[in-house]
Amino acid sequence: MENSAIFLLQSLAAIHLTMTLFMYLVAVVIILIYPLYLYLTKPLNRIKRHGDLGYFFGTPELAGKHRDQQIERLKRIRMKGDLPPVYPNGWYCIAESPQLAPKQILPVVVFGEQLSLIRSEDGSAHLIDSYCPHLGANFNVGGRVVDNNCVQCPFHGWVFSAESGSCTRIPYNDGTIPEQARVTVWPVVERNKHIYVWFDADGSAPEWEIPVIEDILNGQWTYKGRTEHEVACHVQEIPENGADIAHLGYLHLAGAPVGNDVIRIDLSDRFPSITHQWDGNWNPSTKDKHMSKMHLEQVMKFHGFEIPLSSSKLDAIQIGPGIVHMHLDFGNLGKGIVLHHVTPEEPLFQRARFVMYSNLPRWFAKFFMLSEANQFERDVYVWSNKRYVKNPLLVKNDGPIGKHRRWYSQFYSDSSPRLLPDGSLSNRAKSALEW
Known part of the structure; x- marks a missing residue:
């Protein structure tokens, strides 16, 4: 009887020790995993200032004041091309x-x-x-x-x-x-939880309204993160990407894991291990002349095999020169919208914002936003250094770039400010309420 009591006490002590060790292990795991959980579920807030990316000055790369000086020098000597007016209506x-x-x-x-x-x-x-x-x-x-x-x-x-x-x-x-x-x-x-200003070079009142996104206002889609980039280019260059279908299968062929730096991406590799497969088209709206739509279906593949949860459908509705409503459908994972805005702060200085609202899991929304930013930043390298070509030399499968330019031209008028060779403007931008 005494031996049984001793055995029972020893067993209880062993159980207690096991439970204590287990609780300590759980605590350690929580301490290690919780920061990762917070990182994965915290809404993205990625901000890239002018000069953070988009430039290359040889190897080894310049840094500090020398890099800043070279960026300023590039602004002076950069060939701009025959630019359209710099502030569309x-x-x-x-x-x-x-x-x-x-x-x-x-x-x-x-x-x-x-x-x-x-x-x-x-x-x-x-x-x-x-x-x-x-x-x-x-x-x-x-x-x-x-x-x-x-x-x-x-x-x-x-x-x-x-x-x-x-x-x-x-x-x-x-x-x-x-x-x-x-x-x-x-x-x-x-x-839609954003503030907008109306500009018209001739002083005309607003000619159209910004559509209301009901799922944002009623809380069905919640805030999932944002990115912001300062881009040194003409305002028209950024939305024109929507009609440039051919560049998707080249600049954006390699998947996001290879990075955003086009200097280091091997663009000659036509069969990278992780690829983006794109299929899309762009067309003006037949109902509202100030609107157009790019439809895009994409999927990521690993050595030719589709990566689970990576496929999506996108309808990017361009609303005037500076607003895009990117409607996203990820099937069973959920739906949402990315509000994409391009705002001309100076003639060749744009602020580009992406803000997501969706019912997607927070970790997946963050993954998508990071991937989107990664791909967008590849374009920043191009936009920051290119010149505008008024009459581009296009081939059969380039996409409807000329069609997009004719559609976009409706936002310019004879009074629209132009950038002069000396860097000044033909006329300053004025409020429509100033007349």
Whole structure:
């Protein structure tokens, strides 16, 4: 009996020790795996500034100030080609809604102009010129949002309505407010959790609306991440990729694992181990002349065998010159949309944003966004160094590039600003509300 009790106690001790060791092991595994879980499920926020990629200056590569100097030199000597006007007419994204808090002033550069984006106390968004007409102070540096939707200059306290542009009060002035005391207001709209500005070189009011994505607004599709790139090229070069079907099977043939640096990718290898297989077409809309669509089906293969979960269908709806709604279908994994925006901040300086909303698993959405960014950055290497060819030498299977250019030309007018040989503009961009 005594031996049985001793055996039982020993067994319980062994079980307790085993359970303790097991719990420690579980804790260690959790500690090791949890950071990986957080990384895989945290929404992507990939930002590449001008000069981070897209340039090559020989081997060994330059770094630091020497690299910066060479980039500046390249800007001076780069052959630009016979460029179209630099600011097409249309809607452009200037911010994502979460970036602008109530009573905040957000500096915005677009069309070569420094502007101030304001969120009023009641939540509405407004865009005005940044410089006070009194003595030229910049609202972005020390300005305040007051009286719900007004901006107060930090220099002398003058207050301007961000809705009308008129000066509403001057703190130390007992007389009337001069009629000329006003700032220019720009037309804006907030849609699909983004803020857009309307530009028209002839001062025309908005001619079309940005479609509402109901699945974003009702929460069926949630935020899954974003990427942002600064690209040194003409605004038309980026959306033109949608009609350049031939380059998909060359520049983008090799799968994302080989990287984004076209200097190091072996483009002569027509049978890489991991490939992207693309099948697509581009056509203007027959209903809305400001819209077009690229349909694309793609799959990734490993030595010719399809990689599970890698196939997808894409309908990229171009809406004007600077907005693309990329509708994605991954079958049983889910659906979603990537809002792709190209915004001309300067004549040859674009800000490209990709923001995803979907019901896809978070880890898969992040994988897709990283792969998309990887492929996009290969194009950045090309765009950052190429010249615009007005009359390209095209062959049979190039894709409808000429057709795309004729469609895109509707966004230019005789008044559209052009880049002159000396680097200046033929005329500055003005708000449609300035006339």
